[in-house]
Amino acid sequence: MALTRLHEIHARRFGRNLGVGLCLLAFVALVFGLTIAKVSGQGATEGFDHVLRPDMVPPAAEAPGE
Amino acid sequence: MTDTTVISTEGEAGFGDYVALLKPRVMSLVVFTALVGLLVAPVPVHPVVGFAAILFIAIGGGASGALNMWWDADIDRIMTRTQKRPIPSGKVGADEALALGLALSGFSVVMLGLAANVAAGALLAFTIFFYVVIYTMWLKRWTPQNIVIGGAAGAFPPMIGWAVSTGGISVESVLMFLLTFMWTPPHFWALALFMKSDYNAAGVPMLTVTHGHDATRRHILVYTVLLAPVGLALAFTSIGGPATLLAAVVLNLMFLHGAWTIFRRSTEQALADGYAAEKRVFRFSLLYLFAMFGALLVDATLRGLGWDVMPWL
Numbered sequence: 001m002a003l004t005r006l007h008e009i010h011a012r013r014f015g016r017n018l019g020v021g022l023c024l025l026a027f028v029a030l031v032f033g034l035t036i037a038k039v040s041g042q043g044a045t046e047g048f049d050h051v052l053r054p055d056m057v058p059p060a061a062e063a064p065g066e
Numbered sequence: 067m068t069d070t071t072v073i074s075t076e077g078e079a080g081f082g083d084y085v086a087l088l089k090p091r092v093m094s095l096v097v098f099t100a101l102v103g104l105l106v107a108p109v110p111v112h113p114v115v116g117f118a119a120i121l122f123i124a125i126g127g128g129a130s131g132a133l134n135m136w137w138d139a140d141i142d143r144i145m146t147r148t149q150k151r152p153i154p155s156g157k158v159g160a161d162e163a164l165a166l167g168l169a170l171s172g173f174s175v176v177m178l179g180l181a182a183n184v185a186a187g188a189l190l191a192f193t194i195f196f197y198v199v200i201y202t203m204w205l206k207r208w209t210p211q212n213i214v215i216g217g218a219a220g221a222f223p224p225m226i227g228w229a230v231s232t233g234g235i236s237v238e239s240v241l242m243f244l245l246t247f248m249w250t251p252p253h254f255w256a257l258a259l260f261m262k263s264d265y266n267a268a269g270v271p272m273l274t275v276t277h278g279h280d281a282t283r284r285h286i287l288v289y290t291v292l293l294a295p296v297g298l299a300l301a302f303t304s305i306g307g308p309a310t311l312l313a314a315v316v317l318n319l320m321f322l323h324g325a326w327t328i329f330r331r332s333t334e335q336a337l338a339d340g341y342a343a344e345k346r347v348f349r350f351s352l353l354y355l356f357a358m359f360g361a362l363l364v365d366a367t368l369r370g371l372g373w374d375v376m377p378w379l
Contacts, residue, residue: 009078012078012079012080013078015080015081015082016079016080016081016084018081019081019084020081030118030121033114033118034114034115034118034181036114037112037113037114037115038112038115041112
């Protein structure tokens with residue numbers, strides 16, 4: 001049977017659930033913002049991607065006598 | 067079978083009741099002083115990291131407030147001023163306050179450690195421990211000097227803010243700590259003089275009750291004298307400057323004058339004019355702390371603009 005009559009307690013419960021939900025959403029947004037801030041603070045990142053790229057190889061010292 | 071249903075409202079607190087557990091008014095002082103500590107530090111902080119750090123410091127402060135209300139629920143029930151708090155009024159269970167306090171403590175410390183650095187997280191953890199265990203559980207009901215030691219817990223936030231930026235502790239951050247630390251006793255005792263409270267019934271040793279009003283007046287003067295050099299010293303550190311120096315000189319003279327007035331008065335005189343001087347000094351003490359930290363911000367702004375007004379520093 002559906003709950004037909006709303007008690008004051010239901011409003012309170014809803015307010016609490018809404019508050020917790022908004023807090024969780026804000027936390028997600030905050031962690032996302034922190035991630036952006038921390039990652040962009042390091043500058044461009046370049047890593048090995050299974051394919052050898054010539055610009056990643058340190059320039060070899062010229063062999064003597066050549 | 068009956069057609070009436072009894073719904074117990076126990077354990078059905080609204081969201082606002084949980085917010086009240088975090089002592090939002092105390093939190094505002096924590097946020098302001100932590101923010102100043104962070105902004106005046108020489109190492110720039112990314113705005114998002116700074117915002118997150120201040121938020122986690124505030125949550126940590128709120129968590130210690132919830133743990134304080136959990137432990138003090140018995141005396142909060144006795145004193146009129148605190149009877150409307152969430153636990154004594156029956157809106158939130160004591161076990162819920164304990165759970166919320168512990169969960170938010172762990173959350174805020176770990177998140178501050180991750181968002182800023184380990185030093186800031188550790189300082190926040192120590193602050194919560196100090197307020198809940200050293201002050202609330204141990205000293206508050208044991209010694210009339212409880213306000214002095216308890217003030218230390220409220221004085222840590224600018225040090226945490228500084229640690230968020232620099233990752234450590236320095237002379238500047240210790241002086242910012244001392245400013246709030248030395249300010250708390252005269253501020254609170256001025257309030258205790260004119261506020262009719264029932265600490266006695268609750269068994270909390272308050273200086274006004276244990277040693278009387280005259281001793282409290284002496285204590286206010288002594289601590290105000292000890293407070294004065296802290297602000298002046300701050301003006302001559304790397305975070306000080308003309309605004310801090312001016313504020314320290316003017317505000318300390320005014321505070322000392324107020325403390326001297328309080329010291330010279332007797333309880334009869336105070337009763338005759340309804341504690342006018344004590345109330346004035348209490349209100350001024352709020353302005354004092356706000357203006358001192360505000361002056362540090364002004365000097366940081368001046369430095370940011372490249373105005374080296376006191377180059378010899």
